[in-house]
Amino acid sequence: MPLRAKTLLLRHVFPGLAASDAITLLQVWLGSTLALGCIALLDKYLGSPVGLPLIIGSFGASAVLVFGAPQSPLARPRNVLGGHVISALAGVFFAQLFPDSVGLAAGLAVGSAIVLMLVTGTLHPPGGATALIAVTGGPAILALGYLYVLVPCLTGALILLGFSCLTQAVGLNARLCGACVVRKPCLVWHPQAIRRRLGTLRALHKALAGNR
DSSP: OOHHHHHHHHHHHSTTOOHHHHHHHHHHHHHHHHHHHHHHHHIIIIIGGGTOOOOOTHHHHHHHHHHHSTTSGGGSHHHHHHHHHHHHHHHHHHHHHSTTOHHHHHHHHHHHHHHHHHHHTOOOTHHHHHHHHHHHSOHHHHTTTTHHIIIIIIHHHHHHHHHHHHHHHTTSSTTOTTSHHHHSTTSTTSHHHHHHHHHHHHHHHHHHHHTO
């Protein structure tokens, strides 16, 4: 494929993407991959042998905020740590209060977690999943009781923040806020944006046809 056609294709797939932003995206990918990879390895070699789960689904959502939007208020250390800990406490409390009514416990856990995070100024959306997992995570999670708050919740949150601080310290994702990921998120499907993308497609077809 000729260079001009490749350029047009990249602009169509990633509208508004500057060349320098590709490096930032790669660095963010590396940071989040290493963080979750570290948690997964700890789970495999330390947690699993003793029946102690160290990784939960809400860590994936936290990684999006911590690495993808590091300057967001929702990604502050206070929010990440407080959100997971408070939500885990709410989840375990209602899981033990209503052990025979998963639906009731799940609803109360998530609702209470949201309110508590708002009241304490630690709103972190993945916390809702942390509370839900405490109720619906299965026998291994339920058996932890309040240990669930420390392991995996607090431990995993600390690891995510540690890798985030490391990547920001070496300048990997410090400039992400305002970069291509958050530059024009609401304009991708704007009518003008759609027309531009259609124009790019037509230009791409012409470029390909001209090189046959």
